[in-house]
Amino acid sequence: MLELAVLGLLHEAPMHGYELRKQLHARLGSLRAFSWGSVYPTLRRLQRAGLIAERDPESAAAGAVRPTWGRRGRRVYEITAEGKDRLDELLAEAGPQACDDESFGVHLAFFSRTPAEVRMRILEGRRRRVEERRDGLRTTMTRAGEQIDRYTRELHRIGLDTTEREVRWLNELIDHERSLGQAATPEHRPEHPDRPVGPSG
Amino acid sequence: MLELAVLGLLHEAPMHGYELRKQLHARLGSLRAFSWGSVYPTLRRLQRAGLIAERDPESAAAGAVRPTWGRRGRRVYEITAEGKDRLDELLAEAGPQACDDESFGVHLAFFSRTPAEVRMRILEGRRRRVEERRDGLRTTMTRAGEQIDRYTRELHRIGLDTTEREVRWLNELIDHERSLGQAATPEHRPEHPDRPVGPSG
DNA sequence: CGTCGATGTATCGGCGCGATATGGTGGGAC
DNA sequence: GTCCCACCATATCGCGCCGATACATCGACG
Numbered sequence: 001m002l003e004l005a006v007l008g009l010l011h012e013a014p015m016h017g018y019e020l021r022k023q024l025h026a027r028l029g030s031l032r033a034f035s036w037g038s039v040y041p042t043l044r045r046l047q048r049a050g051l052i053a054e055r056d057p058e059s060a061a062a063g064a065v066r067p068t069w070g071r072r073g074r075r076v077y078e079i080t081a082e083g084k085d086r087l088d089e090l091l092a093e094a095g096p097q098a099c100d101d102e103s104f105g106v107h108l109a110f111f112s113r114t115p116a117e118v119r120m121r122i123l124e125g126r127r128r129r130v131e132e133r134r135d136g137l138r139t140t141m142t143r144a145g146e147q148i149d150r151y152t153r154e155l156h157r158i159g160l161d162t163t164e165r166e167v168r169w170l171n172e173l174i175d176h177e178r179s180l181g182q183a184a185t186p187e188h189r190p191e192h193p194d195r196p197v198g199p200s201g
Numbered sequence: 202m203l204e205l206a207v208l209g210l211l212h213e214a215p216m217h218g219y220e221l222r223k224q225l226h227a228r229l230g231s232l233r234a235f236s237w238g239s240v241y242p243t244l245r246r247l248q249r250a251g252l253i254a255e256r257d258p259e260s261a262a263a264g265a266v267r268p269t270w271g272r273r274g275r276r277v278y279e280i281t282a283e284g285k286d287r288l289d290e291l292l293a294e295a296g297p298q299a300c301d302d303e304s305f306g307v308h309l310a311f312f313s314r315t316p317a318e319v320r321m322r323i324l325e326g327r328r329r330r331v332e333e334r335r336d337g338l339r340t341t342m343t344r345a346g347e348q349i350d351r352y353t354r355e356l357h358r359i360g361l362d363t364t365e366r367e368v369r370w371l372n373e374l375i376d377h378e379r380s381l382g383q384a385a386t387p388e389h390r391p392e393h394p395d396r397p398v399g400p401s402g
Numbered sequence: 403c404g405t406c407g408a409t410g411t412a413t414c415g416g417c418g419c420g421a422t423a424t425g426g427t428g429g430g431a432c
Numbered sequence: 433g434t435c436c437c438a439c440c441a442t443a444t445c446g447c448g449c450c451g452a453t454a455c456a457t458c459g460a461c462g
Binding site for chain 4: 203234235236237238239242243303
């Protein structure tokens, strides 16, 4: 997950670890807060894998905005050609595993770089996931009914409300995506204006 | 975290792992879905720590609802005296670490067994946490404004909406708790009908 | 009679968290 | 003038938990 986030961010501009985490927080709106214990090992891992490279500090100091800036180590990383390939791969393969809470936010944050059909797949997968959670919540609330304690019921209530809202929000996003797709390829437009999800759910 | 959940559930009734996870899902409304890879090692850990004990399968078979039920292993666990002490300890100590998304749901699910003042602490800590996230979201949205791409903005929008709702919900819960506390000690009631949060936010 | 799905227990690799250590830098207190 | 604190910046370690996976048993269905 962090692999995607780091690669996606470094694809836009070279950065050092600290700055990278700040950018990450700005992007993800603290929906997903990666810690130092995650980002630095990931940086090492990606560097070892050849997906990112450490920019030479001397050349960086020569061409940097601030000429004399010793600071300390300040390792600046940039994405490599293999890294870009890997990023494209990660963005394109994004299957049903991109639907859980953690992954979805990260994927959405890099949606502008994601192929349109993959966007649809992620969005619909996410909707399916949230709908399942919502239905489970509804079943529990009606079936268990009054015998559960107040706090659990409140927990379910807010959860149900949140999931219902997210489904509506996802529907809006999907409709928007679909209209974009229709505009681009008007010859093969689907018949269903509503969601064409299978009857298995 | 699972330690609290398992102990709390086994305090109500002895169970085997499979049933335990099902109960857990029913309680947490799939807000927090623990996997097999979590619950079984936790069971082992708690058993080794002496907080839970494996009920003798023969006596269980003798007194069980279904007499001849070989199945396979079907290890039924029950909480021990030390386990109950540990549960009380976990419920009582619950400090600021009980405010992140994962922990909060679990704690709330066992609120009826939690001391009133700890309930307040958890609720207010959680509110503070969510308010911080909300404020961060607001700042990002107004400051970064129009230069971020559409999807990230949507992500922030839904995040802001959700956090605002959760704060309102928490305020309701806190007011309810406070009214309970007032009923118990009516002499020291606060002046503010709204939330008496400091001006730091 | 085969096999498919649900029940049930268990392990493994690995990601990411939280705590923690270390030290350079600039600004405010006194 | 110097002392301390907050911020910048990098790094490590243990461990909780996840996802995949394997395996065993039982009932049902064809």
